[in-house]
Amino acid sequence: MTVADAHRAILAVWRIEQPRLITSLARMLRDVPLAEELTQEALLAALEQWPTTGVPEKPGAWLMTTARRRALDHLRRRPMLERKHEMLAFDMEQQQAMPDWDSALDDDIGDEMLRLIFTACHPLLSREARTALALRMICGLTTEEIARAFLLPDATIAQRIVRAKRTLSESGLAYETPHGEELSERLSSVLEVVYLIFNEGYAAARGQDWLRPQLCNEALRMGRVLTSIAPREPEAQGLLALMELNASRTAARTDAAGEPILMLDQNRALWDQFQIRRGMQALGRAHELGGTGGFYALQAAIVACHAGAGTADETDWSRIARLYAELAAVVRSPIIELNRAVAVGMAEGPAAGLSIVDRLLHEPALKAYHLLPSVRGDLLHKLGRHEEARAAFEAAAALAGNRREQDLLRRRAAEAADAATSSTVM
Amino acid sequence: MRFMFIVTSAHPTGPTPELMEAMHKLANREIKAGRMLDSGGLMPLATGAQVRIVDGQLSVVDGPFVEAKEVIGGYAIFELPGKEEALASAKEFMQLHKDFMPGWEGTCELRAFAGP
Numbered sequence: 001m002t003v004a005d006a007h008r009a010i011l012a013v014w015r016i017e018q019p020r021l022i023t024s025l026a027r028m029l030r031d032v033p034l035a036e037e038l039t040q041e042a043l044l045a046a047l048e049q050w051p052t053t054g055v056p057e058k059p060g061a062w063l064m065t066t067a068r069r070r071a072l073d074h075l076r077r078r079p080m081l082e083r084k085h086e087m088l089a090f091d092m093e094q095q096q097a098m099p100d101w102d103s104a105l106d107d108d109i110g111d112e113m114l115r116l117i118f119t120a121c122h123p124l125l126s127r128e129a130r131t132a133l134a135l136r137m138i139c140g141l142t143t144e145e146i147a148r149a150f151l152l153p154d155a156t157i158a159q160r161i162v163r164a165k166r167t168l169s170e171s172g173l174a175y176e177t178p179h180g181e182e183l184s185e186r187l188s189s190v191l192e193v194v195y196l197i198f199n200e201g202y203a204a205a206r207g208q209d210w211l212r213p214q215l216c217n218e219a220l221r222m223g224r225v226l227t228s229i230a231p232r233e234p235e236a237q238g239l240l241a242l243m244e245l246n247a248s249r250t251a252a253r254t255d256a257a258g259e260p261i262l263m264l265d266q267n268r269a270l271w272d273q274f275q276i277r278r279g280m281q282a283l284g285r286a287h288e289l290g291g292t293g294g295f296y297a298l299q300a301a302i303v304a305c306h307a308g309a310g311t312a313d314e315t316d317w318s319r320i321a322r323l324y325a326e327l328a329a330v331v332r333s334p335i336i337e338l339n340r341a342v343a344v345g346m347a348e349g350p351a352a353g354l355s356i357v358d359r360l361l362h363e364p365a366l367k368a369y370h371l372l373p374s375v376r377g378d379l380l381h382k383l384g385r386h387e388e389a390r391a392a393f394e395a396a397a398a399l400a401g402n403r404r405e406q407d408l409l410r411r412r413a414a415e416a417a418d419a420a421t422s423s424t425v426m
Numbered sequence: 427m428r429f430m431f432i433v434t435s436a437h438p439t440g441p442t443p444e445l446m447e448a449m450h451k452l453a454n455r456e457i458k459a460g461r462m463l464d465s466g467g468l469m470p471l472a473t474g475a476q477v478r479i480v481d482g483q484l485s486v487v488d489g490p491f492v493e494a495k496e497v498i499g500g501y502a503i504f505e506l507p508g509k510e511e512a513l514a515s516a517k518e519f520m521q522l523h524k525d526f527m528p529g530w531e532g533t534c535e536l537r538a539f540a541g542p
Contacts, residue, residue, distance in 0.1 A: 008510055009510050009513075011510075012507075012508065012510030012511040012513065012514050013510075013514040015507065015511055015514070016511055016514040016515050016518065017514075019455065019458075019459040020455060057521070058521065059514070059518075060518070109455055109458050109459070110458045113458055113459070214507065217427075217505060217507075220460075220505070221459075221460035221461065221505065222460065223460070224460035225458065225459060225460040228457055228458050228460065229458060251541070
């Protein structure tokens with residue numbers, strides 16, 4: 001076994017133990033940033049020692065003992081201004097505050113996971129900081145893994161995490177739990193992070209570093225954690241539904257060459273029906289909890305329309321258009337309006353769609369957004385206005401973010417050009 | 427990556443109350459951590475049935491099955507980053523059997539789901 005293999009195996013064991021490790025430490029020390037630091041130190045110790053000693057029979061207990069020892073060191077080293085630190089250190093040495101490892105299986109980690117997620121996603125932190133901290137503390141990703149996933153240098157991520165933990169400690173937020181109404185209010189900053197992570201993974205093309213698409217699974221996992229520990233929050237169910245339903249198309253989204261396939265052209269036999277069912281169930285629960293009009297629930301309902309259509313032709317575009325209208329009332333967004341235009345175009349004809357799109361042409365937010373001219377091109381093409389369609393697709397290609405999208409749009413421009421020529425040939 | 431864990435044993439007995447409690451706590455932790463998607467214990471062999479094709483013929487056999495050497499006791503489905511994590515998880519699960527049902531012998535097989 002190479003050193004890399006051994007490290008991978010050790011990291012895997014640590015990752016399995018990580019949730020219980022960090023939640024127990026956080027509860028014991030009443031300090032989330034410190035708990036996170038200690039789990040990292042435990043990992044480093046394992047990476048150092050286990051290649052020689054072998055993986056212990058009860059790795060969880062070993063990690064916990066190591067973390068506890070380091071915790072005592074930390075508490076002793078810190079200036080003893082806080083009386084409680086002294087007492088905590090004393091208690092730990094007396095093994096009174098500390099349940100022994102076997103009975104730690106008794107602890108319901110639900111409450112602690114809740115505290116961890118809400119701490120990591122505190123609105124005081126920047127969105128980038130929340131994202132890094134959440135992936136670290138909830139998903140157990142290493143700094144290197146987070147950096148690779150977001151195509152950033154290790155040092156950038158490391159810095160974000162250090163600063164985030166410092167902010168939390170200095171703001172006295174090291175160990176607090178939002179309850180009731182506060183939880184519902186704070187939930188949006190959590191959901192935002194989870195969805196950001198999902199989208200980052202979703203956008204990553206297959207065949208690239210496997211770690212990037214894996215972000216979708218990490219986000220799904222956090223979504224499941226949220227619905228499990230906050231079961232009465234409709235938007236948590238809504239977000240989980242949205243992610244499951246989007247992820248269900250993974251196998252159909254790219255062809256053998258790795259080229260993207262538009263949803264309406266996808267082979268629906270490849271859509272994961274179990275994932276769709278889980279998504280529909282989560283959406284159902286969101287509705288039962290009265291969350292039909294929520295931001296994520298509405299988006300999930302839209303995706304559910306697609307997921308429930310056996311073929312592209314069976315899509316209920318009228319319903320989708322109505323849902324987008326509801327969504328637009330919740331969040332003012334030109335992108336939502338653009339999507340509504342597409343749905344209206346399908347439900348009522350391209351002219352109706354185009355009139356909505358044309359009203360968006362001067363939206364500053366959409367100036368560099370390639371999908372605006374792309375949608376416009378598609379509608380113009382359907383109306384037989386091929387030369388205008390060609391120009392729109394060219395404009396879209398110029399704005400497109402990556403090669404594959406550019407190629408797709410250039411192809412459409414060429415098709416429109418051909419159609420323009422052939423329609424003028426007598 | 428999705429994995430199925432399949433627990434088999436040559437001498438199937440129900441779990442002891444201690445083991446049941448320990449497994450329940452572990453399951454609770456894994457569900458709350460968003461990793462376990464499904465799990466179940468299966469009813470004894472005597473209550474089951476098999477549909478077989480032998481020599482081109484379909485036949486139904488009611489349990490118990492005389493030739494059965496290893497009996498499937500239960501299963502779980504996990505979503506985990508990779509095989510190493512699945513191994514670590516399975517080892518922990520089997521360690522519970524060792525601790526709370528000493529003398530029991532069996533296998534936890536883990537296999538990744540086939541897919542894209």
